[in-house]
Amino acid sequence: MKNKYLLIFIAISFFISFITAENLFNISSEKLDKVSKKYGKKAVQRVQLWDKVIEKAKGQDILYQLKYVNDFFNKVKYLRDSDHWGQNDYWASPFEFLGTGAGDCEDYAIAKYFTLRQLGVPDEKLRITYVKLKQRGTKYEQAHMVLTYYHKPTSTPIVLDNVNKKLKLASKRPDLTPVYSFNANGLWQAKNKGRTSVKVGENNLKNWKSMMSRI
Template sequence: MRTVGKWQASMGAAVVLMAQLCLAAYSFDDSGRFADAADWPSFAAMLERHRATAAELTACRADAQDCPGHLKRVRVVLERGATLTREQQMRLVNRFVNNRRYSHDRPRRMQGTHGETRLKSHWQTLGEFLARGGDCEDFALAKYFLLREFDIPAPDMRVVVAFDRSVGEHHALLVVRRTDADGAWLLDTDNRIHQRKPASVRYVYAVNEDGVWDHAPKRASSED
């Protein structure tokens, strides 16, 4: 019986290990970078509009009397998170943003070298998102902007759009580089901080205020 028990324990550990290996992690590899953020018109336009929100937020943090209504709760979040660790700040921001209203955007599609890719037609600034909610890309971007207020560097974060083959849908989340180990934290809309996603999830592209990365698998050329 002891031998059987040891075998069962060994098999259980193997199943856990295989499950972990079958999950998709995210790597901050720069090999897929193909454009500056300024080269994506809709994203660049959002960054330009966001400057006004950033200025409002700076004034709001300096003086509560200068804080417009839609930023008052943000001010509280930033004050509460000022002395927290990066992971604690992520959890705080993740919960705060995930309480906002979800709405759908109408993406456009573009035929490229890697097949049809879903592209977001309109990106919302943090202020726009706080006023009317948004879709999963807007949720991820709002988390990005709030964590930037905690001085997390732009190169340590990306809004990543992925395709889940199990449900046939695209989804976006924020990835944040880990400082205590290799890999990244994945902030999704379920209030959990993940390190990996199911193997059915394929990362398609990523973007932050500096650049755009293509994660689509390269297709073999006709000459191969």
């Protein structure tokens, strides 16, 4: 009798894993299995939704992709690193972000960046930008990160943000003051109050390298 139940359990497990694999388009079943073991069923559902978002956005025009990806990740719960990870500054990978179902500003920007790269948006058109965010109704500024999209190198970028959730040109975001920006291939320093920037070298940021090692 025990062997019978064991065989039934194995058969059901195989069936579930088969169905899960069949439903994936862009994420490997092995990766999903790791998410399941580490974070549980709800995390698996979030990653499956992410996979569907990528698939649905394929072949769409760039503004659709930007908005669709921005809207999807902005639904994830905001949580400070100190409360979430017990650290002052932790850059989560997209799988950690969706796996735990929470994160802070750089986690939103990083997840959006990698998703758009998955959709074929060239790296040179995307930068994760560290900014100073002016708090509404005050003179105070706080550290913040957003993703920026450049249609052309000299274009005013579109801002993908988890605070102001609407896509806006950077020129329409006077509350943001760029400090530096980066992608997988470089690091830029903002100049002229963020109106221009200059490449200062490769992306050797410690937090970026640490995050990349966990993907």
